[in-house]
Amino acid sequence: MDNAIRSLIFRLETIGDVTADDRAALASIPLRIASVPKGGEIVADGEMSTSCCLVVDGYIYRSKMRPDGKRQIFSLHPPGDIPDLHSLHLPRMDHNLAAMSDCTVARLAHADVKAVIEERPRLGSLLWRDTLIDAAAFRAWMLMLGAAEALERMAHLFCEAYTRASMAGLNEGNTFRLPLTQTDLSDILGISLVHANRTLQDLRSRGLMDFDQQVVTIIHWDHLRALAQFDPSYLHYLDSRVGRIDPAKM
CATH class of the missing domain: 2.60.120.10 (Jelly Rolls)
Incomplete structure (x- = not known):
């Protein structure tokens, strides 16, 4: 095949x-x-x-x-x-x-x-x-763009990207590749390049995740999810088919 x-x-x-x-x-x-x-x-x-x-x-x-x-x-x-x-x-x-x-x-x-x-x-x-x-x-992301602050938006972006990478079988433990530049991040989040950089540094300084050389590492999934108010139910995945969504369970 x-x-x-x-x-x-x-x-x-x-x-x-x-x-x-x-x-x-x-x-x-x-x-x-x-x-x-x-x-x-x-x-x-x-x-x-x-x-x-x-x-x-x-x-x-x-x-x-x-x-x-x-x-x-x-x-x-x-x-x-x-x-x-x-x-x-x-x-x-x-x-x-x-x-x-x-x-x-x-x-x-x-x-x-x-x-x-x-x-x-x-x-x-x-x-x-x-x-x-x-x-x-798309509706979930429009809600984030319209109702959330930049830090919450970025946390939500990384939570969704990790979940979708898991659904595609692309994650390795708590890491996955995400080919984004900071310019891409600013164009996704609807904020300036400077603001995107500061927001990313804020997430790093909180010890929740890291993003280096286009590799995302989830450090504290539960805390990142809480900050993002991320509920993955809108992705409607089958738990029995996606066994590595939550790093806390590995």
């Missing part, structure tokens, strides 16, 4: 049951694999999309640009995610997808995905569930 499909199945198994027939149906979808350098555009705002983008390796992000050139990053997507699955029904993109790091993506033609969904409605329901979870994560 192609590594791209393995990453998708791994992701889907964290949110629902995937049968052998489902796996075979997913493996039957033709893939167009592409390497995208860091900062490279994958799908542009306003583009008419004819395929979905599956993250195979690395991270991609969703963003929009203001007329004055200021960027707002809305979400990060590790391997196994299909952040533009909604384009099956809304093909005109209303935001950008770009590479946060050097990455590998697989393009799945809309026609091929629709054919599999028509043949296996249960699999279509699982993909729909994945899209709804993506929307739930």
Whole structure:
């Protein structure tokens, strides 16, 4: 089985049951694999999309640009995610997808995905569930941007990133790679670069986590979660499929 499909199945198994027939149906979808350098555009705002983008390796992000050139990053997507699955029904993109790091993506033609969904409605329901979870994560982040201070926002970002890395099988104990610069952090949090740097130093000085050379280390998970008021229930993962979410339990 192609590594791209393995990453998708791994992701889907964290949110629902995937049968052998489902796996075979997913493996039957033709893939167009592409390497995208860091900062490279994958799908542009306003583009008419004819395929979905599956993250195979690395991270991609969703963003929009203001007329004055200021960027707002809305979400990060590790391997196994299909952040533009909604384009099956809304093909005109209303935001950008770009590479946060050097990455590998697989393009799945809309026609091929629709054919599999028509043949296996249960699999279509699982993909729909994945899209709804993506929307739930977006709402959680909008709440943080609108109602939380910068320190709480950053703590929440690292809590969610750790949880999603665990769901993708990317964590090693209490550490995981997260290819963000401080400029990226400021564009995610909606604060200045100086403020982002000070906020990161505050989290470090409290001994809750560290972020060095694009590696995040969670030091005190319970305290970080409490500071962020992080409740991962909006990610709707199955506890039985994701066994290493909480470092305190390892």
